[in-house]
Amino acid sequence: MAASTDSSASSTDNTNAFAAPNTYTAGTYCYHRSWGYGRIREVSEATGHLSIDFKGKPGHSMAPDYAVQSLVLLPDSHIYAQKSEKAAALKEMAAKDPAALVTIVIHSLKAQATAENIQTALSPEVIPATEWKKWWEGAKRAMKKDGTYYIPTKKTEAFKVLSAPIQAGSDALAQFRAATGVEAQLLALGAVAKNWTEIADPAAAAEIATVVESTISKLPKSLLAKGIELALLRDELLVTAGQPPVTGPTALLNLVPTTPKGFAEILEKITGTRQIRFLTLIQAGRPDDWAALLLQILPFANGRMGDSVTTIFASVERHQEVVDALRRILRERAVTSDLLFWLCKNRDIVFASLFTPQLVMAILSVLEKDQFGDLKKGTKLYDLVHSDRELMATLLKGASSEDVRDITRAIILSPVFKELDKRSLLAIIIKLYPDMQELVVGDRMSSDDATLIVSWDSLQRRKAELEEVITKKIPENSKEIGIARSYGDLRENHEFKAAKEMQTVLMKRKAELESMIVRAQGTDFSGVETNLVNIGTIVDLVDIDKGDKLTYTILGAWDSDPAQGVISYLTALAQALIKLPVGEIVELQTEDGGKRKVRIEAIRNYKTK
Template sequence: MISSTMTEELTQCIDAGKITATAAEKISKLSPGAYCMHRSWGFGRIAEWRLLTDQITIDFTGKKNHPMQLQYAAETLNFIPPNHILALIATDAAAVREKAKKDPVALIRSILMDHEGAATADEISKLLVPSIFDMAGFKKWFDATKKKLKADGHFVVPAKKGAPLELQEEKVEPYRRLLEQFRSARHPKEQVTALDAALKLLQSIPLELEELRMLAQEVQGAAERGGRIHATKAIELVLARDEIAKLNEALMPLEEQVSLASLLATSSKKLAEIFAELPSSKYRRVLEAFPSAFSDRWQESTQQLLRYAEPRLINEIFNLFENQEQHEAFKALAARAIQERSATSDFLKWICSERTNIFPEFINHELFAAILSALERDMHAEAKRGARFRESLFEDRELIADLLKNADIDDARNTVRKIMISPVFGDLDRRSILARVLKVHPDLQSMITGDQDKEISSREESLVVSWASLERRKKEHENLVTKLIPQNTRDIAVARSYGDLRENVEFKSAKEQQSVLLRQKSELEQMLNHARGTNFENPDASVVSIGTVVSLKDQASKEKESFSILGAWDGAPEKHWVSYQAAIGQALLGHKVGDIVTLPAEKGNRSMKIEKIMPFTDKM
């Protein structure tokens, strides 16, 4: 309340023409101690009235003792009531902090009431950060609070990022709100998201049979409409329809206008794309429909899928074979992929992880050779899965020993040679791998630490690379040092602030990433220290050497092919550019026109005759 004296003073200002009656009404609320909001200067507190000089003074957050003319203040300041969240924070931030902890739903309700019933996460964060939370703390708190808001029934929690959180007077059961979202959604992805969330709640809520029947029909209709354009989402909708049918036995069997098998059959060329988008929790149910969808070709379809599958999908494919009593068929498929060197690094990683339970007979030097081939392919393709598998080689302390413990000395020696020439490993990692080999085959000590040390030293002293690739590596190192590693350091600090490091997933993940980044930095620095740039001018074309183009003819198929033998970092399979350190490069170096050479291929080896050797002239 303002004093009668102040009221008289405002009246005098009106009589003197300093301020309008409407403005005076607004100013009367902005008495000293009241809170206000300015569109430019933000939140503030009225410090003093100076009506004789036609002014009031405001303490804004970043602008203390700021004077304003009465009329201008009335036009630009909005009164903030004492129960507004900003006023509460200003008067007792500790109480607001306690409320956020003990009753977050009530705090969100009061914030939404201050904002006419709706506010986005960004708007809420601007109110609470940094006074109540830091940004990391707010995100964690808000994610947890959204779950409570959904369960409360008075809030509409948006699925779309950036959409406002809304407060509603009437309580609506969360599952009904989700079903409303499903019905109003325009995109199949939004339909699936809402429906999956609703189904989790419906497991414990008995609905009338007719309501379930209508819902199943609605979902089926959505699947039919979206099937041609959004195959994955149509499949997920059919899965949801079948889950709805299971909620009441009276709905079974369901009249199906569209089945999971029929959707898969019509999308046979999109299987890799479908499973890339499909949540892993749904892999099994979709795979179970393969025999119906593809009849006697279902094994062929899963084999094609294995070329793109990640470990969880591979495991479910294996389970499908087991359930169909086709264990031996799966083993034959895996054996062929290993022998032909066509197995992906994810498939090989899965085989290694299951080596004691399912595939002990596959754990040998041949599998290790397949692993090197897969990692080299991934390196050229810059595939992340190869990097993950390479890391697992070092994390699994027993794997190398298991792969080589039964190898005879010749096979072990050949494996060491492959490790020595493989571009997959940096020097430190290569030495680590070889040290593990020595534990199993100490007879190779002289080979690894004697003559091979000379080979390592020679290669390190002169790692031949193109100028272009050298520049790329330097930029990669710069990016690591100036961006990725500092960002990782910040991530660790933020994760550490969450507390309880024993169960802090974010902290563990950030620390693991730190190990990867520091290893990459060390490897890059080792390579850069020994790199020698060249433009491949004037190579010795009398034999295959670095900087030459080799034309070859396949002795079996008579097909012709050519390879450019270039620097250590210049491999580009699509251009037939081969690193001199790669298996193909090593097999060709030093040979002359007319020589027959054996080159590794995806399916075994090829016998090739060198027909021509020319200098490399393309631009890098």
Template structure:
């Protein structure tokens, strides 16, 4: 907009005077970002209509009122990355590919005070790089920025990335951050980060002061978990060694792992890169019972720690004991999801062939299904289940596990799959297809499932809600309680003589069958308010007066949904034998109904609608 146009607009709308500079910046050729339309370029100003004409990505020559744009559109400076992507595409593409840290530096130069929050920066860079590629690119860029002395990197997205006036070395930045934080946890991480840099040029007093602070945090801080305290002690000792300081600190690493029952809790959250050192420390601290402790840790292990423990046991010469232990856990149904996941991922490994050959059986598939179901029922949300993912993603896994199965075993496992809580219906059918490829007769399961879904059930809202509540109680309460009972019973030893375990497993079968039946019923249900009922003939939602032709007595019945029934009030379901016989009949027709061994004749006297009577 030229100055005359701006002056005319301000004369018409004095409230816009604070935005005069912004209005004057809305010149042809200027790039903008609109809150609704996104990135665009001002092409011209139409004097006749007093509108800006702007080319947006999907809307060319779009007219917009400048007064409206003041609060909804930002005018971008020429140095802004989105502008430079249009004016210097080759240069920006080169920075994206080869120098991500420099791209961020130049992005910051376009912001006031050369600073922008992580959120602001990610929004801009995401648009420049493309949302599909941004996540991976940004992950690499942040690593480069952490080493770049020109940029101060914040801890949180809501804090600012700042382009420094004077570059600061990575070591100096770490020391600066160490001095400015009061978090014991953060200080330990920064001390470790400093150890990974070149410390030879740092002032000894800095390192000595850092060592004392970390040592005090490990000894006194109540912010740290047991795992964090142990890890802090390791960083403390590494720092003391690096600067040649005497190491007489308390608590020692050994004292922090001296109580065997505390080790599983520590192992749950110990940093991945510290896991092997943790196992070495456990072995050194518990030389006599180390093997038993390691197997105990394996039993409750998770994620990468499972792999770390198994590798450590093998390296320590416990391969045969490991193979026997895994077989025993399989027999006792004590193989848990992380160990099962490791087994199936490594089943073709030459290194572990002797260890795993005897485990790749149909029984292992049963253990996998149980672990998936258990994990799904314990989950508070629809989070991923890695064991279920690999079963779906690995096309050969089911065939490998079923290679020694007989048809009856395969059918039982297929039924277990169809009842499993951890898979969506489409995934179940996809997995079932792999069963069918090996055992074609299992196709009958699919046919039976399809047949069961052909007929819809008309149900009332109240009966549907009751059925749904019953289902939710089974899924949210009874099955989790049963799973806990099974897990507790397992801990009691030999499962062959364990009556508690057998009873809990029987209860599980009943609950799973009830759950599956309720799922089938609810999937077929169609809730109705009975307003579509007609008085032309008997149907769902009609009130029928019938006369017993043998006795002359008349009775009025209300025919409602598949799950409705109240004999005292003569409410019957249309799925009962009597209800089904009446449906479709008209006034005056005779209906023959078998009750027990007798057949009785009834005449339809009147037909009315349930909703009309209920309203009255």
């Protein structure tokens, strides 16, 4: 703190012109750039030498010519003088009138009255260090209420005492009028709304609505989310001002994208609490279809949007609709890794019925899809799954041995997990279900080098991805590391750390792809016999109890499109059907964890469909 103390003293009263020798008197407080604050104990009448009590250096002797060049005398009103002479009074002032105490410090430190220097001046002598944060927040509230203080937004700026109260409303309105661009208008309009009780001018509200309408009408599609936020603040201001909402093309509800995916992309960009407020206005403005609109965005939603949608439905006690919609998209694997992360991280009791073995299978499916696509997308979900030991226990609670066996085998065969992470997950399962140890040991001995039967298309995609990783992404990453290293100080170099983390991800992905491709055996599924269900066959089933017809296409290890009935031969469903003939009755597990009996009606060759 020495540097800040030094700079604070340089702006106090009686500074910038060092005192003449004859002004030094015993009892006067002073400041020295190296030793800090002190009090003159004695002045020699014979030699003019000073005896000064500095902190940690009492009775220090100083020649008068040196004192002239290095000492700054402080007035009795200075906070450091008052701390020595009136400590009890300052403590009482701190308790009763914190703003007045801060005023003393501001007058003492002047241009150096930053939050840090104010804390140095008052704590711990006046305000105990353990109580500082709470006291300081209270002091700032008192200063804001008083209105005659400038309270900076940056740590490096100084607090100031003003000659008259701040006209926050007028300043905010002037800021809005001067703002250019949607970002500046958003910031200024937020300040106007905050101080509207001071402004309370219907003409100003109408002016703002006109400006906002002009801004929104000129925005490109890439800034539509900002336009919606601006329209939201405008409409809230008009309500506060008692004026009717805007109609026409820039009306808030007319800005909502027409497609669920487009709506989700825009909603993701809307910041903070504005997202909830936006959805609340949609709920009120579209009473007939708001629920359907919000549920349709769930397949594209991230965790924050999932939370916002749940909040809106819960406000009218319709959260079960969100549960049902989530169950459907989990069954169809049409869900983002970020929404799964939110669901698994929070484990809200509202969604307790979704925490079944089927959620595990959805997680594995989404992680694999993200792994073969965006390298970074599923990282949070992956870390949660392998690090949160209670999650797997929650998901498998009450599961049947058949479900646990299917999940165990799926984890063993999954290319998603690192070896140590996979062993950790399997260890959790074995601890919960000791009977699985034999399966884990047996399968691991045979699966590590097992051949994967894959379609030529999926094999080509893996090879293309490996080629891109080796020839494009790794070289680009190496350049990024070199550039980041040139910024210096690697300990605080966030760009370097991010680039090195990406290097780890890329090298891991390269190794995984090479391992998978080596094990892969490509096929076009031609010549497959159809007397039994096999890889490369289309299977028609009928539900014995309900009569529902089902069709599944069983293809290679990397082929999966549940919405179209395409499943990998490694899935539990495919394994239950393979090697069975037409007419065979088999019990299959449903997506919601139940059971149903089906009969194999027909087996067709996928290649000749």
